[in-house]
Amino acid sequence: MSSDEKVSIASTSNIDKGKQVGKGKYEATCNFCEVTWNRGEPSELENHLANHCQKANSTIIRQFLTKILSNNSEQGESSKKRKINSQGPLDQYVSLIKLDNQKIKRIHLAWSKAFTICEISWRIIENPFFIEALKEMNLSYKPPT
Numbered sequence: 001m002s003s004d005e006k007v008s009i010a011s012t013s014n015i016d017k018g019k020q021v022g023k024g025k026y027e028a029t030c031n032f033c034e035v036t037w038n039r040g041e042p043s044e045l046e047n048h049l050a051n052h053c054q055k056a057n058s059t060i061i062r063q064f065l066t067k068i069l070s071n072n073s074e075q076g077e078s079s080k081k082r083k084i085n086s087q088g089p090l091d092q093y094v095s096l097i098k099l100d101n102q103k104i105k106r107i108h109l110a111w112s113k114a115f116t117i118c119e120i121s122w123r124i125i126e127n128p129f130f131i132e133a134l135k136e137m138n139l140s141y142k143p144p145t
Helices: 003-010 042-052 058-079 101-117 122-126 128-137
Strands: 015-022 025-030
Touching (some): 042 058
Antiparallel strands (some): 015 025
């Protein structure tokens, strides 16, 4: 972080900048709750005002939460690597595995519970879109008739 950023957080009325303790480093004190830092880092001070200061008003908290969130989203965008689209579809790498009878029974039981408890009409089982959705979950699954 540049020294300009360090001064900007410390120069607000929310944080008192104390004596210099190193090149571009200062002691800092929260003006709301009197918490002090030997070397006040801007991110620490912002985090304190956004998340930990018990005496800061809601406007200050919201201001610093917004600042932290915008900093995080900017960092996320700048640090993303370009995705190389050399991957093929998953079913190219995974063979279909035949389901054993126990697994089929567990699936039937789970669906029965879901339909009964959620009061879903049993006619939906015959709907081709529902059957397609079931097959998408596991291509080797055959719904009961």
